[in-house]
Amino acid sequence: MSTPAAVMTTPSYEDAFARYEPVIGLETHVELGTASKMFCGCATAFGAPPNSQVCPVCLGLPGALPVVNEAAIRFAVMIGLALNCQIASWCRFARKNYFYPDMPKNFQISQYDEPLCTDGWLAVEVDGEVHRVGITRVHLEEDTGKSLHVGGATGRIHGATHSLVDYNRAGIPLVEIVTEPDVRTPEVARAYVEELRELCRALAVSDVRMEQGSLRCDANVSLRLRVGPGEAEKPFGIRSETKNLNSLRSVERAIRSEIVRQAGRLDAGERIIQETRHFDEASGRTSSGRSKEEATDYRYFPEPDLTPLALSREYVEAVRASLTELPSQRRARLIAEHGFSDRDLVDMRNAGVLDLVEQTIAAGAPAPAARKWWLNELPRRAAGAGVTPAELAIRPVQVARVIELIAGGSLTDALARKVIDGVLAGEGGPDEVVAARGLAVVTDDSALSAAVDAAIAAAPELVDKFRAGKLNAVGPLVGAVMKAMKGKADAATVRALLLERLGAA
Amino acid sequence: MTDAPADVVRLTAAETAAAIAAGELSAVEATQAALDRVAKVDDAVHAFLHVDAEGALTAAAGIDARRAAGEQLGPLAGVPLALKDVLTAKGMPTTCGSRILQGWYPPYDATVTARLRAADIVILGKANMDEFAMGSSTENSAYGPTRNPWDLARIPGGSSGGSSAAVAAFEAPLAIGTDTGGSIRQPAAVCGLVGVKPTYGGVSRYGLVAFSSSLDQAGPLARTVTDAALLHAAIAGHDPMDSTSVEVPIPPVVEAAARLEVLGMRIGVVRELSGEGYEPGVQARFDEAVELLSQLGAEIVEVSCPHFDYALPAYYLIAPSECSSNLARFDAMRFGLRVGDNGEAGAEEVMSRTREAGFGPEVKRRVILGTYALSSGYYDAYYGQAQKVRTLISRDFAAAFERVDVLVSPTTPTVAFPIGAKADDPIAMYLNDLCTIPANLAGVPAMSVPAGLSEGLPVGFQIMAPAFADDRLYQVGGTLEAALDARRGHPLLDAAPAL
């Protein structure tokens, strides 16, 4: 039922977006960072040798039975509460039945019509505008193993001579977070995933590394014609589901690509097929997977090996009381307390220095200075050393001391960088480095006066130029004085002294 | 070392353990006697799928050594036992009576197995069974049927037919069976034994290869109520590895078995479990037993449990539904049989061909039935309705137990039928479980205790009690056993034909 490609013209994204309204819903899987698996005691470390973290339970051996990991329940409740959800006072696990070699029992223990958390929302901000994304449900399930297809050119199952399965991942707890079809732009979709990632990171329930698959996102996209003012909204169109988007950029690109593709089909009078699609990073396009119209019947039924989960009000309230500050609350507080801008917060978050800046401020540094050092000089050092800023061998309290020395006039920015060198080299705290390396700004007038006089005496031609009106001739003189002082002078002070001596001040 | 009594194998478990404790018999002698008996009769009976003579003798020698060192041993130390092949035990294969698991050695012990070992019970080997516990005759074993020691042309019951036959043929004084719809009680009834399905959640299911998770329960088979109680106490109790295991004290079954009185107890006769379809001999032995209990001072009350009439259809939706999912893991990927892996076939084809070749017709029938019952669009009409019936049956029990202490009925409508008689008629076979299924659906404990013979074949008397009141089964069963033995002698010891 497909039309020859020649007939179908692909609109530009802008054109497609102008005529069609995208309706986007997101399903996100977050691998929980519990020490042990969802239903057994096996470890969950990433990158362990294949099949080294398995037991009869997670291998689905005959006779083995699941036992729920309390930590996974607690983490899921934390996520649910942070997403403003209702937490079910009674819910059950269900079996989702389908055959696949990396699924040990050939059913997945999941939740079906009785999820743990329902009816929440997450506010995300894009370009100053707040979008409230409805959360339909948050439920718990177990991850599958990983198949490795060997012998084919592509690593895909097609063309492979055989397949290997690693069950280390089988049974790792996952939460699935499903939104309402509330999202209307690819940018908001991306911002939602980013906000969700920050939220899980702040709750310390997952390492949320998209590239390692500990956060995976599926995007449901459909289009409907935009309507003029006063016209009734069109019903939702048929959606496609693009699976396993593994970066924020992919989320946005895949949705844009789907919008363009679906607009092209609709323009040509084609219908959209309800199907699963895969996003190819290289081409930036999605391609068809299996059709949902011939989808498996999962034959869900309540998991008889587990008793229903009945969380008491007290338990839920205790978890609520234990919640740390959420990213949105924190941003509001940082803006109110320290006068940061949204841009500052985005920059600091992207640089991974928000905690460090806060700690530096707490150690007494003014907010702008803390932001400046952690956003420029220190990330550069970290990048040079191949570590994160937090892994640098300088503590926020030491950075605060450096900032204090600058503010007090004892250090220039240039000297401060040398002090940081010393601290990073393990020479001690800022004061010890200043003392040991003799880095304090020389405020002794006589030494500075002598250096200024010497510089003027040594460069009569510059003095002549200056006196002839070429005021920028003072530059090289400042340089000469700074060199003579081995940098231990404040350039602004030197310049003022020179101008005074040359009779310009 | 003392001379072992000539008929060691005819001792009860309690007698065997007492003889070992007194130094009159060693565990090795008791084990060797059982192994010799197996060697002598099991070609005819076929109770065992696997005999671990070396493992059993090694375990027995260890027990003797510890007794010699002065260690105080448990009440069943040194007693040989047949373990149904649906429970995992390290060092022995677990097949579940299926081709699909042929040669599979589990890497772990079931909790029941571990508790048997901890109680110093000697595991002789693995007992035959209907494939994946699906059946009432042990004819569905992929490894051939087991025969009833009372009449080798008849079935020993099922699915725990290897377990019941082993005990009835004096190959072991004790056996472990599992009961999903009557699979301990019906074999016990037709082999003249005591068999108990404990309260659901009373015995761990960890390592019990699941047929129907919400119904399966392991329990004892023995020649006497006391032996069954000792074994029950050894395997029961909470297990953190099984979420459905309940954290309550083990009911005082051993004490109850010794109480031997029913004065003032209210015993309810279930109206729906008698009458048409029940063999006259079965009904007669049942009525006599009720009369006997009445003479011993029990108050006999007729009780109606109207929803029991729907128990069989509900069971045949719930059990197949769960089994269709439980048996999905037998896919040739990680263990067991693999068929069709010719280097060309994909995983799906290998799975399909393995399951085609590895499962027998009854297993396939139930997997297909269950798959259908769970399908979208049919779930509410079948699985959903069956769960509602299950609730109603539980309410019938709850209402009955407000009026009476225990409920009683025949265990099976008939005595053991000839091998092959019902093999081609699944419905006739399913009707065997009419009386036993309600207890599984409600999770309550139930016992079958011998009630005498009908035309030379054993008849079982079923007792059902409220959840976690398993001790009442033993009190009533023990009393009835003592009274009947006093009148007619012990059926097995005195009436069973020699093999």
Ligand SMILES: [Zn+2]
């Ligand atoms: Zn495990």
